[in-house]
Amino acid sequence: MMPVNAALRDYLMNRRSVGQAFLKEPGPNGSELEQILTMGTRVPDHGKLNPWRLVLFAGEDRAHIGDKLKEMAKARNPGMDETDLERERMRFQPPLTIGVLSAPKPHPTVPEFEQLLSAGNVALNLVNAAFAMGFAANWVTRWYAFDKDAARFLGARERERFVAFVQIGTAAAVIEDRARPRLEDIVSRWQMT
Numbered sequence: 001m002m003p004v005n006a007a008l009r010d011y012l013m014n015r016r017s018v019g020q021a022f023l024k025e026p027g028p029n030g031s032e033l034e035q036i037l038t039m040g041t042r043v044p045d046h047g048k049l050n051p052w053r054l055v056l057f058a059g060e061d062r063a064h065i066g067d068k069l070k071e072m073a074k075a076r077n078p079g080m081d082e083t084d085l086e087r088e089r090m091r092f093q094p095p096l097t098i099g100v101l102s103a104p105k106p107h108p109t110v111p112e113f114e115q116l117l118s119a120g121n122v123a124l125n126l127v128n129a130a131f132a133m134g135f136a137a138n139w140v141t142r143w144y145a146f147d148k149d150a151a152r153f154l155g156a157r158e159r160e161r162f163v164a165f166v167q168i169g170t171a172a173a174v175i176e177d178r179a180r181p182r183l184e185d186i187v188s189r190w191q192m193t
């Protein structure tokens with residue numbers, strides 16, 4: 001048996017996300033980002049298809065994206081009040097957001113379902129990689145992952161869909177944990193019927 005990796009065990013035992021409101025500057029620098037991307041894309045992937053693609057949102061682009069999202073939100077919900085519209089404008093405010101696109105490839109034996117799951121692996125691994133580098137992170141999708149025009153604006157190509165926007169920054173608060181499932185509620189031993 002391999003020795004216990006105490007640091008990894010303790011991390012996984014206590015891991016929790018840090019919401020957007022608490023993701024502040026600084027974000028990862030170039031070399032930190034490269035490591036996060038390398039770790040994040042080292043995932044189980046049936047058929048070695050790399051059925052995903054990443055888009056980075058950072059720096060000055062964030063303001064432009066915010067303006068456009070606000071405009072799109074208003075067009076879709078003309079009754080939306082200014083506070084909610086401002087919230088839409090701020091969605092990409094954390095120092096770095098990594099969009100994870102599921103980009104399935106035609107394959108005779110690996111169904112799209114499995115390729116989609118592999119993209120989910122990338123999303124959670126990016127979250128974990130960000131924490132490994134001393135940052136904090138949060139996985140969101142929100143309406144612009146599902147709205148075709150918004151997703152295209154954010155970089156989705158034909159037949160691709162966003163499975164995550166992984167927001168990354170420096171934690172500005174210690175986040176209280178939320179209730180976790182009781183194992184007895186979600187785990188059972190198989191029984192012959």
Ligand SMILES: Cc1cc2nc3c(=O)[nH]c(=O)nc-3n(C[C@H](O)[C@H](O)[C@H](O)COP(=O)(O)O)c2cc1C
Nearest residue numbers: 015016017018019138139140141142143163164178
């Ligand atoms: C696929 C997926 C989409 C999510 N989308 C959102 C979202 O749009 N908005 C949101 O507030 N939280 C969203 N969440 C939940 C956040 O990731 C949340 O912070 C997380 O569940 C906290 O759990 P943790 O502390 O165990 O990481 C999403 C989670 C998943 C897995």
